[in-house]
Amino acid sequence: MLPFERVAIIGLGLIGSSIARAVRQYMPTVKLTAHDASAEVRARVEELDFVDDVTDTAGAAVVDADLVILCVPVGAMGAVAAAIAADLPAEAIVSDVGSSKAGVVEALAAALPGRTIIPAHPVAGTENSGPDAGFASLFQGRWCIVTPPEDAAAGPVARVRAFWEGLGANVETMDPRHHDLVLAVTSHLPHLIAYTIVGTASDMETVTRSEVIKFSAGGFRDFTRIAASDPTMWRDVFLANKDAVLEMLQRFTEDLTALQRAIRWGDGDALFDLFTRTRAVRRSIIAEGQDDERPDFGRAHE
Amino acid sequence: MLPFERVAIIGLGLIGSSIARAVRQYMPTVKLTAHDASAEVRARVEELDFVDDVTDTAGAAVVDADLVILCVPVGAMGAVAAAIAADLPAEAIVSDVGSSKAGVVEALAAALPGRTIIPAHPVAGTENSGPDAGFASLFQGRWCIVTPPEDAAAGPVARVRAFWEGLGANVETMDPRHHDLVLAVTSHLPHLIAYTIVGTASDMETVTRSEVIKFSAGGFRDFTRIAASDPTMWRDVFLANKDAVLEMLQRFTEDLTALQRAIRWGDGDALFDLFTRTRAVRRSIIAEGQDDERPDFGRAHE
Incomplete structure (x- = not known):
């Protein structure tokens, strides 16, 4: 049983493109949609062919998703969350990969009131950037820290943990601060x-x-x-x-x-x-x- | 033509033992003698068998050498130079591998007045220490900086440069300061x-x-x-x-x-x-x- 069946990735740099490649490799039946703010990056991802569908807007990528992962700089999280709000399915879980968490938890909660938000931070990366730099094994044996808000329900937290474990990461839960x-x-x-x-x-x-x-x-x-x-x-x-x-x-x-x-x-x-x-x-x-x-x-x- | 035929190495840590192994590999006809202040290190080097002769004193290692390389911490250079002074052949060149040079040039000149001293610094290393940590290719493609005193003759400088080039290093000459x-x-x-x-x-x-x-x-x-x-x-x-x-x-x-x-x-x-x-x-x-x-x-x- 996979924790999610339809994953949307917003932002296709090193981390976003590594998640996509890892999902392809370790959860091949998952439907992957993706969007990046840069038309050049979107065109390159079409060529690299590691997602099912590259959409022209962030909203179009999430419209059918059960997990949405925001892989953008932490300063852009609030704006991207606002951009997907209207198209986000009610039952979808929103997560991210930002390197700082307290501010992201606040920004996502403000932009997506009442939605299920389970932030996470995979502690992995390299010095390279962009969709060509990603690779499927980036998270193998590395830690992913899940930082649920205080009132988060156990079910969604367990599903996000299972997702990262499926990509090969060790998972730890931590208070965002x-x-x-x-x-x-x-x-x-x-x-x-x-x-x-x-x-x-x-x-x-x-x-x-x-x-x-x-x-x-x-x-x-x-x-x-x-x-x-x-x-x-x-x-x-x-x-x-x-x-x-x-x-x-x-x-x-x-x-x-x-x-x-x-x-x-x-x-x-x-x-x-x-x-x-x-x-x-x-x-x-x-x-x-x-x-x-x-x-x-x-x-x-x- | 090899620049030196009888090389003595004093100090058999990462750098000293790497020089010995590299000499064995790239200049196999060179006679290698060596000494380390630690009896434990000397015993281990006998086992590892990458020099011809491990001596119980520094003096005994240099007695027949045409190149002596001091591979000890820079604070110990003066004392080691003094310890070999009596046994050092008149025509031998003394060099070292210290990471700072002005002080070493002074300490060696004071301990070995009138001798030919051509200090050098191979800019290479790893985080490991001791005779087991060394390897023959450590200097390949790395820089070695030779810092002759102002009054050094061209011949000995050229021979020390040729020695390091023979171990695979690129060589640059520089003022010690x-x-x-x-x-x-x-x-x-x-x-x-x-x-x-x-x-x-x-x-x-x-x-x-x-x-x-x-x-x-x-x-x-x-x-x-x-x-x-x-x-x-x-x-x-x-x-x-x-x-x-x-x-x-x-x-x-x-x-x-x-x-x-x-x-x-x-x-x-x-x-x-x-x-x-x-x-x-x-x-x-x-x-x-x-x-x-x-x-x-x-x-x-x-």
């Missing part, structure tokens, strides 16, 4: 730091851009992958999860200042203690299957 | 930031350690690889390259503060502009062959 705190640490702060350091390195007068690129294997290149992520998506995340991001940033800055002081005063023991502690975190991530243990991320050396 | 500036941006600052953020994330009261690990695929895990690097090596790098690191840290903090202000005041355009600019840097790194273009570092998803 707690989700935003957890992701501020594990995702939003790392992205912000990566964007900053790549910007800082590009603006040196004494070191050329070409030197930065040439010698990036010393560590810098690991930051550039994250800092190549979609600019619109990430602008919206930082604006939507402002309070949690600013709180994490404050803590990070305090810790960095302490380390700066240790370097200035030659306190090698403080440095050594921190560097030993952080090594253990890496080991746990590999033990939990959340990263590849091959050294250097399995990068080819020949 | 400029090297330290370039690496402060491309390697030291990224490591410092990664260590800090992993520490910050481990110290939350509102988010558990297990949540940080579980949801690390959102970006955090990319920092943990770097933050798993060898603690002794990195403590020494920050202390040795203090001035350049503190200067980069200051610039980074200014840039981060500007971004923090943009988030606080909801300046989406400033965020979008930076995030678009940093994307271009990633493309250049891939175009220059300094990283793998497969999305998500080719991490397996099934």
Whole structure:
């Protein structure tokens, strides 16, 4: 028994197109409709042929759906929800894939009063964007966090969980505000730091851009992958999860200042203690299957 | 014609053991002697069998060498150089693989007056340490920066360059002080930031350690690889390259503060502009062959 039979996807970037491909692969009998605001993306998806029907409006995509997934930047969620409101079947469940949740829960509730809304966030992605970047196995073994509103009924929550499990994800349920705190640490702060350091390195007068690129294997290149992520998506995340991001940033800055002081005063023991502690975190991530243990991320050396 | 016939390696961690394995593979007629301060490491290297002779003292390893490479933390360079001084043949060239160079050039010159010293820094590595972590292809297609003292003769510089080219590296010559500036941006600052953020994330009261690990695929895990690097090596790098690191840290903090202000005041355009600019840097790194273009570092998803 499939949790849903007719799935509509609004937004066909990396995540939306990966969901579509995964549904095709793991739930081949599901009818897939889809819409993207960009005519160019719609034309490309017709060519790639991983949905049954690409519609010219968001409303036309959802008119017969039992699950609608909004895969657009979090700043656009409210407007897209408003655009489908008139065509949304009464029994349909609306979900999304946004990287911040408290604001999305509010925006969807305001645009779709009385409807069944079960937000979710698959914690998976790559540095590439657009419908060509997606692939069916993106969610395999990754976590998807479902953040139902307080008054959500058990049935729809169970169906959304079953949907993500069907795509290969591990599912966890979380309060939207707690989700935003957890992701501020594990995702939003790392992205912000990566964007900053790549910007800082590009603006040196004494070191050329070409030197930065040439010698990036010393560590810098690991930051550039994250800092190549979609600019619109990430602008919206930082604006939507402002309070949690600013709180994490404050803590990070305090810790960095302490380390700066240790370097200035030659306190090698403080440095050594921190560097030993952080090594253990890496080991746990590999033990939990959340990263590849091959050294250097399995990068080819020949 | 090989640039050297008898190579001594002092220190058999990731880099030293990779050099030994690469010499075995690409210059099989070279006689390899080696020493490590740890008896445990020496015993393991005997088992792994990638050098001709493992000696109980550093002096015994260099006694017949025409190239000696010091592969120890930069804080230990002076002491190791002093330990080999009495046994070092007059015509031998001494090199090293330290990640900061101005201090190493000084320490080696002080410990080995009148000897031929040609420092170098292969910009390559993984998050793993020790003699088991090394592999012969580590330097293939990576850069090695040679930083000769001002009065170095052309012949020894050319031989050290030829040695690294023989192991598959691209070689660039650089002034030691400029090297330290370039690496402060491309390697030291990224490591410092990664260590800090992993520490910050481990110290939350509102988010558990297990949540940080579980949801690390959102970006955090990319920092943990770097933050798993060898603690002794990195403590020494920050202390040795203090001035350049503190200067980069200051610039980074200014840039981060500007971004923090943009988030606080909801300046989406400033965020979008930076995030678009940093994307271009990633493309250049891939175009220059300094990283793998497969999305998500080719991490397996099934």
